[in-house]
Amino acid sequence: MSLEIKICGLSTAETLEASLGAGADMVGMVFFAPSPRHVDLATAATLGAQARGRAQIVALTVDADDATLATIIDALRPDMLQLHGRESVERVAAIRARFGLPVMKALGIASAEDLAALAAYEGVADRLLLDAKPPKGAVLPGGNGVAFDWNLIAGLDPARPFMLSGGLDPENVADAVRLIHPPGLDVSSGVERGPGIKDPSRIEAFLRAARAAEAQGSSAPTGDTAPGSAPTPPSPARETSPS
């Protein structure tokens, strides 16, 4: 299966169109009031209509209750829910059962111990989104443009249903693809020119770089991570400039 790429935090028709036109597989809308990417319900409905049938529409929420989820689902009609808060395994299962939509659960990774949670969530979620933990004092639980140490998941089976996220951008995504061979990628800050302001040219550059690295990986013989030629993963909690 080919690499699935999600552009998250889209809030305008222009940048949504850039993502769809450049071949994004998934487009994400953020429903979290403190975020500069937050969309209201009316905007979400319009963006949803624009994207429907062209890419999977993902509604991102943070510890939302059932009533809030129902309102968002009614407006956006998403193909998938992304749960980016502290939702427990039981809560993820309950949301999936109640709303009948595939669920992607975001998990923060900072150390090898954090990988222990994957198995339990894999049992109830359709996908996992492996993200950096937010920096101390951060207002947002995600979308902070921070990468975690990719070496922590370099041995993860690419057949497992995960997306790599956190601090990806057009400049480092090829290294990430070569090292991790992830089945999916998710980006937000790295394709922005300022907080919440997506840049169509960076969206296109990201998709181009990721697809090129994927094509290279599938045509090249194995050994692209051989000693001496391995890409350098980011150091833990490296901050990338959103502009």
Ligand SMILES: O=C(O)c1ccccc1NCC(=O)[C@H](O)[C@H](O)COP(=O)(O)O
């Ligand atoms: O983007 C937000 O504002 C946001 C707010 C609340 C929870 C999650 C949020 N974003 C998550 C993402 O956009 C991504 O899925 C992921 O965290 C990667 O973000 P980035 O490091 O900015 O590429």
